[in-house]
Amino acid sequence: MITRTQPWPAGTPCWGDLMVPDRGKAVTFYESLLGWTVESGGPETGYYGMARIGGRPVAGIGQIPPEQAGMPPRWTTYLAVSDADKTAAAIAEAGGQVIAPPTDVLTEGRMAIATDPAGATFGLWQPGRHSGTQATLTPGAPAWNECMTRDFAAAKQFYGDVFGYGFGDMSGPGFTYATLDVDGRPVGGLGELSADSPASPGWVTYFWTADADQSAARIPELGGTVVSPPTDTPHGRMAIAVDDQGAGFSLMAPNTQSGTQDGWG
Incomplete structure (x- = not known):
């Protein structure tokens, strides 16, 4: 295992999370398949689950909120940025679409969700306390x-x-x-x-x-x-x-x- 605690260089895929209708069911699936231990956050996080390997965070699991019930289950790749607001503006200028504008996630970081001109969805992550994935290999x-x-x-x-x-x-x-x-x-x-x-x-x-x-x-x-x-x-x-x-x-x-x-x- 190679570990990292420092923020990832801008442009690097630094995090991934899964949004599904049934978070508990997803936890069971991926814990069984990938050997994760998933720790759930409190109500302020929507009980977002942090998946860990060897104690290191590697991915997240969240539940699609009722107001977005039609959203398809999917994994989202987050790209590291130093300034989420500046990058969101650049996305719009380049022909993409910002579908969830930059917002603070408690003190963990600042995130946004966007699509490229062909419709591929991805996230932005400006690190705060949370730098992203801390383990690979x-x-x-x-x-x-x-x-x-x-x-x-x-x-x-x-x-x-x-x-x-x-x-x-x-x-x-x-x-x-x-x-x-x-x-x-x-x-x-x-x-x-x-x-x-x-x-x-x-x-x-x-x-x-x-x-x-x-x-x-x-x-x-x-x-x-x-x-x-x-x-x-x-x-x-x-x-x-x-x-x-x-x-x-x-x-x-x-x-x-x-x-x-x-x-x-």
């Missing part, structure tokens, strides 16, 4: 975040303009993909959905697992669905799934192609 921790879009050129322009990313080309025959780079280091990805893909544009969260096949086999037992079974890639063995309330996520495990990174465990 261990089962149950976030492994990767990527935005899949139907207009790659427009998305690349948008995220480059708003967050100042550099881009590393990882495209190949039949697919277009780039890394989102901060200070020359990949922190996330941007990919193009094929014309016949049934997937909706959006950000995807990957979680580390020690064994992708074992975890994928567990998902149906917990009421979820494996959309794409574990497949080896140069970056690890990956599976795509939907939880028992309909929120999509992915799993990633080290394999012989990727090797095991220093600090794993």
